Each structure stands twice: as C-alpha cells, then as structure tokens.
Amino acid sequence: MKTRFVLIETSHAGNVGGVARAMKVMGFDDLVLVRPRWANVLRREETIQRASGANDVLANARIVDTLDGALDGITHLCATAMTPRDFGPTTRSPRQHLPTLVAPDAPPQAGVAFLFGSERFGMANEDVYRCHMCLSIPTAPNFGSLNLAAAVQLIAYEWREALGGFALPPSGTPEQVPADARAVAGVLDHWQQALIDVGFLDPAAPKKLIPRLNQLLNRAQLAEEEIHILRGVARAVQQMAAKAKR
Amino acid sequence: MKTRFVLIETSHAGNVGGVARAMKVMGFDDLVLVRPRWANVLRREETIQRASGANDVLANARIVDTLDGALDGITHLCATAMTPRDFGPTTRSPRQHLPTLVAPDAPPQAGVAFLFGSERFGMANEDVYRCHMCLSIPTAPNFGSLNLAAAVQLIAYEWREALGGFALPPSGTPEQVPADARAVAGVLDHWQQALIDVGFLDPAAPKKLIPRLNQLLNRAQLAEEEIHILRGVARAVQQMAAKAKR
Numbered sequence: 001m002k003t004r005f006v007l008i009e010t011s012h013a014g015n016v017g018g019v020a021r022a023m024k025v026m027g028f029d030d031l032v033l034v035r036p037r038w039a040n041v042l043r044r045e046e047t048i049q050r051a052s053g054a055n056d057v058l059a060n061a062r063i064v065d066t067l068d069g070a071l072d073g074i075t076h077l078c079a080t081a082m083t084p085r086d087f088g089p090t091t092r093s094p095r096q097h098l099p100t101l102v103a104p105d106a107p108p109q110a111g112v113a114f115l116f117g118s119e120r121f122g123m124a125n126e127d128v129y130r131c132h133m134c135l136s137i138p139t140a141p142n143f144g145s146l147n148l149a150a151a152v153q154l155i156a157y158e159w160r161e162a163l164g165g166f167a168l169p170p171s172g173t174p175e176q177v178p179a180d181a182r183a184v185a186g187v188l189d190h191w192q193q194a195l196i197d198v199g200f201l202d203p204a205a206p207k208k209l210i211p212r213l214n215q216l217l218n219r220a221q222l223a224e225e226e227i228h229i230l231r232g233v234a235r236a237v238q239q240m241a242a243k244a245k246r
Numbered sequence: 247m248k249t250r251f252v253l254i255e256t257s258h259a260g261n262v263g264g265v266a267r268a269m270k271v272m273g274f275d276d277l278v279l280v281r282p283r284w285a286n287v288l289r290r291e292e293t294i295q296r297a298s299g300a301n302d303v304l305a306n307a308r309i310v311d312t313l314d315g316a317l318d319g320i321t322h323l324c325a326t327a328m329t330p331r332d333f334g335p336t337t338r339s340p341r342q343h344l345p346t347l348v349a350p351d352a353p354p355q356a357g358v359a360f361l362f363g364s365e366r367f368g369m370a371n372e373d374v375y376r377c378h379m380c381l382s383i384p385t386a387p388n389f390g391s392l393n394l395a396a397a398v399q400l401i402a403y404e405w406r407e408a409l410g411g412f413a414l415p416p417s418g419t420p421e422q423v424p425a426d427a428r429a430v431a432g433v434l435d436h437w438q439q440a441l442i443d444v445g446f447l448d449p450a451a452p453k454k455l456i457p458r459l460n461q462l463l464n465r466a467q468l469a470e471e472e473i474h475i476l477r478g479v480a481r482a483v484q485q486m487a488a489k490a491k492r
Contacts, residue, residue: 022396027386053391084417091417095407137403138412140273145299150268150399153392157383157400161341166384171330171337 001102002111003159004030005152006070008127009118011037017050018149019116020061024054026156027166031061032070039063050149067115067127074111076101079131080151081123082144088125091134094158098135102162114155119148176223183227184217187234194234197241247348248357249405250276251398252316254373255364257283263296264395265362266307270300272402273412277307278316285309296395313361313373320357322347325377326397327369328390334371337380340404344381348408360401365394422469429473430463433480440480443487 005023010016010033020031033041041047042058051058064070071077084091100106115131117123128134137146137154146154160166192210195201201209222230251269256262256279266277279287287293288304297304310316317323330337346352361377363369374380383392383400392400406412438456441447447455468476 018393018396021391021393024389025385025392025396027389050393052393053389082415084415091414093414136414138406138414139271140412143270143273143299144415145267146271147264147267147296147298147395147399149393150264150271150396153396153399154403160384166386168337168339168382168384169328169330169390 001109001163002030002073003028004032004070004074004111004113005156006032006034006067006113006115007036007148008034008067008115008123009036009121010041010116010148011119012046012148013038013041013044014046014050015119015148016041017047017052017054017058018147019152020047020051020054020057022149022153023156024057026153026160028156028160029057029060031057033061033063034067034070035065036063067130071113074113076109076112076133077131078112078114078155079123079128079134080114080116080136080155081128081134082136082139082146083122084134084136085125085128088128089131089134091136093138094135094155097133098158098162112159114152114159116148116152176225179222179224179227183224184214184222187222187227187230188214188217190231190234194237194241197238247355247409248276248319249274250278250316250320250357250359251402252278252280252313252359252361253282253394254280254313254361254369255282255367256287256362256394257365258292258394259284259287259290260292260296261365261394262287263293263298263300263304264393265398266293266297266300266303268395268399269402270303272399272406274402274406275303275306277303279307279309280313280316281311282309313376317359320359322355322358322379323377324358324360324401325369325374325380326360326362326382326401327374327380328382328385328392329368330380330382331371331374334374335377335380337382339384340381340401343379344404344408358405360398360405362394362398422471425468425470425473429470430460430468433468433473433476434460434463436477436480440483440487443484 005019005028007016007019016033016036023029023031038044042061047058048055079089101109101112115123115127135155137151139146188210191213192201196203251265251274253262253265262279262282269275269277284290288307293304294301325335347355347358361369361373381401383397385392434456437459438447442449
C-alpha cells in the first residue's frame with residue numbers, strides 16, 4: 001500500500017529534516033510539503049543536518065501549493081490533530097485505528113496519507129474535514145505538545161508495526177543452552193563443600209543457606225557454560241583452603 | 247514505579263531539549279545525564295528551544311559523573327542499542343519486553359531506567375553489560391539511524407502504553423445517533439421520486455440505480471441528522487422540478 005506523509009505549512013526547516021529521517025528509519029520515502037514556509041526548505045542546511053543521511057527522502061520530496069496536489073493515488077486520509085474538531089472525522093489513537101486498515105476484512109486501500117499541520121497552529125479545519133479519520137497520539141493531560149518530527153516518528157512506527165513490522169537484528173549473544181537440573185544440583189553440592197572448607201557454612205547448623213542459593217540459581221536460569229564457571233570457582237576456593245591448612 | 251531516562255555522554259544540546267520534551271509529553275520527568283559534552287547543557291539556548299516548554303524536566307535533571315551515580319533506586323535497567331553485544335543481555339523490542347515488566351505475575355520493580363548512549367557511538371559495552379535487558383527498536387534494515395530524541399520518544403510512548411496509557415481528549419464531534427433502517431428506506435424512496443421528477447431515473451428502466459444508492463447509504467452508516475439533510479435536498483429538488491414544469 002502506498003504510504004505518504006504530507007506536511008502542511010511547516011515552518012521549521014529542521015523539522016522537515018527530522019521528518020525525513022523519522023520516515024526513512026521506518027522504511028517510508030514518500031514526502032509531500034504543502035506551502036512550506038521556505039521554498040528552498042529541502043536544500044537548507046538545518047534540513048540536511050537533521051535528516052542525517054535520509055537524503056533520498058528529501059531528494060524525492062515534492063512541494064505543492066494545495067492539499068489536493070498532494071493526494072493523487074491516496075484513498076484513505078488520516079488527519080493528525082491534538083484537538084478534535086466539530087464535524088471532523090472520528091478520533092482514534094494510531095494503535096486503535098491503523099491495524100484496522102490492514103485487517104483481512106478491510107476494504108483494500110490504494111494509498112494512505114498522514115497529514116500534519118503547522119507547528120504553531122496544527123491543521124486547518126477544512127483540511128481535517130477532508131480526512132477519513134483523525135489520529136490523536138495519547139499524551140500527558142497537562143502537556144500534549146509533541147514535536148512535529150516526534151509525531152511523525154510515532155505514527156510511522158505504529159503504521160510500520162501495523163504493516164507487519166521489521167525484524168530485530170540478529171542477536172550478538174550466542175544462544176545459551178540452559179543447564180539441566182542435575183547439573184545445577186552438582187554445582188550446589190560443590191559450592192556447599194567449598195563453603196564448608198572455607199568456614200562460611202557450618203554443617204552442624206546449616207540454616208537455610210543451601211536452599212537460598214538453590215533458589216537464586218534457579219531464578220538465574222543457569223546456562224551450561226556457567227555451570228563450568230561456578231564449579232571452577234568452587235574448585236579454586238577448595239584448593240586455596242587446602243593450601244591454607246597445610 | 248519510578249521511571250528514569252539516563253543519557254550517557256550526549257553531545258548535542260538540542261537533543262537533550264528534545265528528550266525532555268519527549269519525556270514530558272508521555273508524563274515522565276526524571277532525567278539524568280552522565281558526563282554530557284557540555285557542562286551547562288541544561289541551560290544552553292538550543293536545549294531550551296527544543297525542550298519547548300518542558301522546562302521543569304530540565305530544571306529537575308541531574309548531571310553525574312558515573313553511570314552508578316544515575317542508578318539509585320533503580321532495580322531494572324534497559325539498555326538501548328542498535329547492535330547487540332556478545333555477552334550482553336537478551337535483546338527484545340520495546341513492545342515485546344515492556345508489558346512483561348507490569349504483568350500481574352512480574353516481580354515488583356522499584357524503578358526502571360532506560361539508558362541511551364552517545365549520538366555517535368551508542369552505548370559502551372560495559373554499560374550494556376550492566377543491564378537486565380537490551381531494547382532494540384525495529385527499524386528499516388538499510389537505515390536504522392534513529393535520532394536520540396526520537397528513540398526516547400518511542401520508548402517513552404511504549405512504556406506509557408504498557409503502564410496503561412493516557413486517554414484521548416474528549417471528541418469535539420457530538421456522538422451521532424445512527425439512523426434506523428426504516429429511516430434509510432424513507433430517504434431512498436424520497437430520492438427515488440425526486441430522481442424521477444428531474445428525469446435522471448426512468449421508472450420504466452430503473453436498472454440498478456436504487457440498489458446502488460442503497461448500498462452506498464448503508465456503507466456510509468447514516469446518522470439521524472443526515473436523514474433530515476438528505477430528505478431536505480430531495481424536497482428542494484422536487485420543488486424546483488415542479489416549478490420548471492409550470
């Protein structure tokens with residue numbers, strides 16, 4: 001499904017760069033600016049700096065004079081607005097609405113556009129009226145002032161998740177094989193003997209030391225390799241204790 | 247649960263401001279900076295500009311020399327890293343991991359901290375090793391370069407959602423009462439007559455016009471008030487047609 005981000009009357013060049021970066025990091029590249037404050041906004045220094053490598057998104061971006069000029073091929077329009085409008089579309093959170101657009105029984109959409117108003121005034125009523133849905137990001141009741149690029153980041157993230165999401169990079173940590181219960185019991189016996197050898201555990205009055213260590217080791221979910229480490233420690237302790245008694 | 251955001255060796259003052267705003271918008275206010283590049287970062291112009299009103303978060307923020315100094319009262323540490331480390335903790339997406347921290351059967355945590363490394367180098371291995379979990383935000387395979395404040399925004403959002411989320415502002419649009427099927431059939435009859443009156447519908451060869459309009463009206467889920475509007479339109483059309491025939 002075609003996905004487009006439309007910024008209407010954006011004032012800050014830095015935000016345009018931040019938006020390009022936020023889009024690209026979520027795998028989107030179709031950006032249209034409607035009447036931006038700066039005609040050369042796509043080439044300004046702040047823009048390029050904040051885009052931080054998302055130059056292809058800037059290079060592909062279009063500048064148009066009217067909202068209509070931004071909507072070719074778009075069949076579903078989402079407004080973003082912090083304050084709902086009388087006679088505007090229904091307001092939903094991105095997490096409520098976006099998955100419904102790609103649900104198996106949803107009518108197929110050729111393209112979805114997310115519309116963002118100016119930093120100071122948000123979206124004009126007449127632009128909100130054009131939309132099929134109004135998305136509102138749930139924010140703190142006393143401070144709902146999201147930065148424009150931050151709002152794009154959240155919507156782009158939720159839309160990407162709704163579309164199936166990206167995979168995490170493969171883990172650098174080799175998968176650890178969990179130690180079996182017999183191996184854990186072996187470590188515990190070994191440590192018990194070592195703790196007796198160093199005089200920390202009195203076999204005549206053991207209290208609950210061993211059950212506590214057992215609980216700790218179970219909670220830690222020991223890996224096979226860690227069994228060897230803990231047994232090695234116990235062995236070294238015992239050797240030192242034997243040496244000290246000579 | 248105490249929630250803290252910890253920025254380690256942050257270089258850009260603007261990002262510190264952006265982070266404060268991203269936190270506050272999600273209802274968090276505990277920010278600690280470890281060895282920031284600028285000692286006066288909390289008072290720099292770019293910081294205050296990008297914070298855009300989150301001045302209380304900046305005013306409460308602390309600057310410390312070591313990561314340990316940032317971790318009082320914190321029982322669960324989440325690293326954020328794009329590249330997993332050998333021997334680091336398990337890597338999960340925020341959406342996978344964060345809900346498990348507040349699940350009914352989860353061990354109660356006194357405080358959670360989210361750690362973010364420097365813009366250029368990310369987190370140091372030894373800081374990642376300290377953490378119980380590594381959070382990785384799923385990004386486009388060819389461009390995973392999230393802005394620091396954008397990463398904080400996404401984590402803060404997911405954590406707030408895991409904690410139960412904020413409510414949306416009350417809708418400005420008055421709840422619309424759906425029209426019942428009889429009222430819709432009444433509109434359809436009225437329009438049918440009006441379309442005959444203006445010569446658009448030939449009663450001798452009606453084709454599928456009325457079933458199509460019926461389908462359209464059902465899909466639009468008419469509200470009671472809209473019934474009156476559509477009947478008013480039909481009435482005006484009929485009056486004009488009657489006038490034209492005089």
